[in-house]
Amino acid sequence: xxxxxxxTSPRIEIHKAKRSLALYCGEALKVRLKVALGGEPEGAKxxxxxxxxxxxxxxxxxxxxxxxxxxxxxxxxxxIADAKRALGERRISRSHYQRVVLAITQGRRPPWNxxxxxxxxxxxxxxxxxxxxxxxxxxxxxxxxxxxxNDEIEKIWGMAPMGTRVSILK
Numbered sequence: 001x002x003x004x005x006x007x008t009s010p011r012i013e014i015h016k017a018k019r020s021l022a023l024y025c026g027e028a029l030k031v032r033l034k035v036a037l038g039g040e041p042e043g044a045k046x047x048x049x050x051x052x053x054x055x056x057x058x059x060x061x062x063x064x065x066x067x068x069x070x071x072x073x074x075x076x077x078x079x080i081a082d083a084k085r086a087l088g089e090r091r092i093s094r095s096h097y098q099r100v101v102l103a104i105t106q107g108r109r110p111p112w113n114x115x116x117x118x119x120x121x122x123x124x125x126x127x128x129x130x131x132x133x134x135x136x137x138x139x140x141x142x143x144x145x146x147x148x149x150n151d152e153i154e155k156i157w158g159m160a161p162m163g164t165r166v167s168i169l170k
Contacts, residue, residue: 007159012122012166014146016041016053019137021122021146023159030159033152036137038144045077045144047091048117053144053168056081060164061109062121063157070124070150071157075166077120080104086116107163122146122166124153 007025014021016037023031037053038045045054054077062074078086083100086092092115103110112118123145125136136147146168148156 010160010164012156012160012164014053014122014166014168016055016168016170019140021148021156023156025159031152031155033148034137036142036147037140038142039140041140045082045117045120046086047115049143050117051143053142053146054078054082054120055168055170058120058166058168059107060160060162060166061107063162065157067123067126069126069145069147069153071153072121072123073153073157073160073164074109074119074121076104076110077118078110078114078116082116083110086114091115117144120144122148122153122156122160124148124150126150 007030009026011024012021019035021033021035022029039051041053043052045052056079058075058077058079060073061076064072078100080101083092083097087097096114100110125147
């Protein structure tokens with residue numbers, strides 16, 4: 001991986017409608033990229049397997065450098081708001097809701113084995129499909145994640161440590 005400048009106070013904004021990702025260091029825009037989303041990106045993520053990219057406020061809570069997608073920055077989906085909505089709609093139990101709340105308040109990864117889905121993150125395309133480069137963005141193809149090229153995820157990886165705020169907007 002190429003050397004990437006350090007970033008203080010990083011935050012990421014993803015705009016689903018624009019298929020864009022912006023990485024800021026403080027208030028300074030450092031990276032703006034086009035992305036691919038989940039195969040059914042419109043609307044809210046409600047359940048596992050719906051191929052929707054969620055909308056909300058999240059944090060980077062895992063970093064997997066051995067991901068089949070090259071590098072994977074795991075997000076804190078479901079967050080408390082997602083779990084509260086699912087509890088109110090009776091899609092999860094009270095105990096499941098409490099496990100999500102506990103994980104989020106402790107800054108840990110929430111349960112990803114949920115009826116709401118999980119394992120949402122920002123990632124590359126992986127070694128097998130890396131030759132595609134930016135062509136991968138011709139369609140939304142993930143299970144609900146945000147995908148960039150392998151070179152692009154390397155830049156993001158170097159600037160977005162654990163705890164980085166990630167806003168996913170409509």
